[in-house]
Amino acid sequence: MEVTNKYIVIKHHIDGAPQESDFELKTEAFSLSAEPGKNEVIVKNLYLSIDPYQLNRMKNQSSGQLAMDFAGAIIPGKPITTFGVGRVIASGNSEFNKDELVSGILSWGEYSIVKEVGGMLRKVDTMGFPISYHVGILGFSGLTAYAGFFEVCKPKKGEKVFVSAASGSVGSLVGQYAKLFGCYVVGCAGSPKKVDLLKQKLGFDEAFNYKEETDLKATLKRYFPDGIDIYFDNVGAEMLEAAIENMKPFGRVAACGVIAEYTDKGRRASLDMVHVVYKSITIQGFLVGDQMNVYKNFLSATIEPLRTGKLHVLEDISRGVESTPSAFVGLFRGDNVGKKLVQVAED
Amino acid sequence: MEVTNKYIVIKHHIDGAPQESDFELKTEAFSLSAEPGKNEVIVKNLYLSIDPYQLNRMKNQSSGQLAMDFAGAIIPGKPITTFGVGRVIASGNSEFNKDELVSGILSWGEYSIVKEVGGMLRKVDTMGFPISYHVGILGFSGLTAYAGFFEVCKPKKGEKVFVSAASGSVGSLVGQYAKLFGCYVVGCAGSPKKVDLLKQKLGFDEAFNYKEETDLKATLKRYFPDGIDIYFDNVGAEMLEAAIENMKPFGRVAACGVIAEYTDKGRRASLDMVHVVYKSITIQGFLVGDQMNVYKNFLSATIEPLRTGKLHVLEDISRGVESTPSAFVGLFRGDNVGKKLVQVAED
Incomplete structure (x- = not known):
């Protein structure tokens, strides 16, 4: 089955504070089937994490320092990767099954193809918390x-x-x-x-x-x-x-x-x-x-106060993939209060 | 017995690079006897350590940050304390005896009175090394x-x-x-x-x-x-x-x-x-x-290569208390090669 996927790209490298006009909404025909034999997972994006550091990935990388292994350079016209949570629509990887909730490296769009899945995706146990928490406070x-x-x-x-x-x-x-x-x-x-x-x-x-x-x-x-x-x-x-x-x-x-x-x-x-x-x-x-080794300690220190309301969650959620550029641009004006997210779709 | 002690003072607080004209040689009548009942030691200075950080102690301390517990503000007209090595001439403290070699907080002069001796002086075991080493490489x-x-x-x-x-x-x-x-x-x-x-x-x-x-x-x-x-x-x-x-x-x-x-x-x-x-x-x-706890490790790592010539000692020695201001001023022009010392007297 094929759908139309809306996604956001940068038109050009960004220098200085980002403007909405630096971004562009694109559409593409998008297959909801995983290609047989390929280690890839098709994900319907639910929540995307919107973070200031992503601006560094949008810059001209000639200085060579700003893209990292886990978050490479963002290329004009190409999908913008980000951390997010979504549902598996189709999977060519035996670890992930249709309809499972996953977090990992998705893209600023309605759908993501996650290729070479190892390390890029993990299953989400909601533990009874809202899905959005798994992008921010539990992410x-x-x-x-x-x-x-x-x-x-x-x-x-x-x-x-x-x-x-x-x-x-x-x-x-x-x-x-x-x-x-x-x-x-x-x-x-x-x-x-x-x-x-x-x-x-x-x-x-x-x-x-x-x-x-x-x-x-x-x-x-x-x-x-x-x-x-x-x-x-x-x-x-x-x-x-x-x-x-x-x-x-x-x-x-x-x-x-x-x-x-x-x-x-x-x-x-x-x-x-x-x-x-x-x-x-x-x-x-x-x-x-570099801090993944304390992930378990982090969860055990966080879940209890979160359940009992001792730890408060500040979320600032925009809706729809079209809102992603303004959500991102707003970070640098201090528009957001707490974790900035884009909810791309209802679960 | 009384002698004339020559010593150096700053005429005024120093701001910027020091000049020889910021300093002044003074003389005073100086008793070579420890006052009975007082916990003080009279030391004939041999080598004085000349260090850049002392400039901070010579500044106006209104910013409040530059004098430290172990190296307080230097006051115009008053003796300038520094780390050095000398011989005990007279002692009111039972731990220190006449003629012993000591290192500690002496002053830019021919003689020092070390008052409230606890922690300010220690005996020097030369271990066969030149006395000057105990101011620099072993200090x-x-x-x-x-x-x-x-x-x-x-x-x-x-x-x-x-x-x-x-x-x-x-x-x-x-x-x-x-x-x-x-x-x-x-x-x-x-x-x-x-x-x-x-x-x-x-x-x-x-x-x-x-x-x-x-x-x-x-x-x-x-x-x-x-x-x-x-x-x-x-x-x-x-x-x-x-x-x-x-x-x-x-x-x-x-x-x-x-x-x-x-x-x-x-x-x-x-x-x-x-x-x-x-x-x-x-x-x-x-x-x-704050690193005194590694002093023993430091000595054991240093003595052997020093004896075998694997560790080279760079010393830059001026002679006579009168040379102290120029020795100090020269630090900020890069005149010195290695540890800058003033040899005040022959042992």
């Missing part, structure tokens, strides 16, 4: 937050934690993990509404709107008069500079994302390395792909 | 190099190591430890003579004169076509930026010193944090004072 956003906080930052109870982009997919979970663990947590975000959410719903001790602050170094001094033990950095640039100057001795910075640089590669963090040396600060970059 | 320079390389960088055999200020007191040892351990080592220094020394005498695989390079990023790419595993950073600023861009995945940076910033606090390292995240780089500042 890579959750694992990134968990591993970044516990494995990279190595927190101790009572430590003072600062989280930037704290209402985002990862930051909102880092702050909650830190609170559940017994830390003092301050977050920053980009609107009064987000700040309220952090304090009222997610239980952050304090939160501030960075757009209202003119001297971030002084702001952090105000919220952390005795200094910061842990900074979970999703943004880079001035916020990282200010955090470094406010770190305590033996402070740790988990460098998870650099959204400031993604849209402007000149917006670097101009670090006062004297602080780094004199306060024995550690700055550690990490990728979630 | 904090050696421990800094050893702990910074082995404890902070956690090297593996065969890894590619880059060392800046490689002919300096710490860098020259880091490179040699790395070679003895089985790494590939490239160093940079500031003159052709130093570069020759690194390659011919110290056994570095490669070395270059950074003053002859116009694009440090390209330079490092040339010496490390497959990337850097470990960067031992003594300088900060552009060199750190270039190293970060040339690191391999899981690369480690030991941030030991920031000589570029010491004389110009605006000369920061403008880091491309995308590299730090995407290559899972760790940047770790450290202070030798």
Whole structure:
């Protein structure tokens, strides 16, 4: 059986902040049968993960650094891969059967063909949670937050934690993990509404709107008069500079994302390395792909508070494949609150 | 018995590169007897350690960060403390006896009174090595190099190591430890003579004169076509930026010193944090004072190669207390080759 598959491509490489006009909706005739003898699975996409790092994959890769093994360069005119959840429609792989729910590397479209299935797909046990949770909190956003906080930052109870982009997919979970663990947590975000959410719903001790602050170094001094033990950095640039100057001795910075640089590669963090040396600060970059070994620990630490409502889920869901470009572009304007998803179809 | 003690002070706080005119020679009547009942030791200074970080202690401390517990602010007109080796002349402390050789916190002068002796002095067993070695290679320079390389960088055999200020007191040892351990080592220094020394005498695989390079990023790419595993950073600023861009995945940076910033606090390292995240780089500042627990390991790793001549000692010795300001000022012009010392007196 054949259908028409709608999918999104970039028209050209993107430099700077993305615009909706950088994207294009395409249609193609799409076979819903797996080709006999081929190790491929046909998936009907349900939810797609929309993440800032994907912008780096859309850039001209001549600098050679921005595409990774598990998330290669995005080529103009070609399908855009992303993490997502869908239902198997047809399978040429004996591990996957029709109608099974799977998560893995799908594409910005209504349907995906997953070729060379090994490692690219896994079955989803919903455990009674909404399907969308398996893209965000129980997917890579959750694992990134968990591993970044516990494995990279190595927190101790009572430590003072600062989280930037704290209402985002990862930051909102880092702050909650830190609170559940017994830390003092301050977050920053980009609107009064987000700040309220952090304090009222997610239980952050304090939160501030960075757009209202003119001297971030002084702001952090105000919220952390005795200094910061842990900074979970999703943004880079001035916020990282200010955090470094406010770190305590033996402070740790988990460098998870650099959204400031993604849209402007000149917006670097101009670090006062004297602080780094004199306060024995550690700055550690990490990728979630290297943290799969803690996946089980992550699940056991997450499922219980999720069931009991101690861990709150922030989802920001757009509907329909056509909404994908605007969903993505909005990330860089701070439109999203929590995990940005596109629901491509009802299950 | 009383003598005249010559000693050096700063006339005023120093901002920027130090000049000899910032210093002043003073004389004072100095008693060679320990005051009865006081826990103090009178020491005749022999060798004084001259180190770049002391400049930070000479600055106006209003920023509050640059003086440390073990090395407080240097006050205009007052004695300048430093690490050194000397002979006990008189002692009010039962642990120390006349004529014993001691190392510890002495001052830029001919004599020191060490008050509240606990932790400030220790007896020196020369183990047959020259006295000066106990200020440098067997003192904090050696421990800094050893702990910074082995404890902070956690090297593996065969890894590619880059060392800046490689002919300096710490860098020259880091490179040699790395070679003895089985790494590939490239160093940079500031003159052709130093570069020759690194390659011919110290056994570095490669070395270059950074003053002859116009694009440090390209330079490092040339010496490390497959990337850097470990960067031992003594300088900060552009060199750190270039190293970060040339690191391999899981690369480690030991941030030991920031000589570029010491004389110009605006000369920061403008880091491309995308590299730090995407290559899972760790940047770790450290202070030798936190590494005393590896002192025994350091000695056992150092004494044997030192005796057998596998570890070379670079010392740059000025003579007479009057030479201390020029010895210190010269550090920031790169005058010294290896550990800078002032020999105040013959033993």
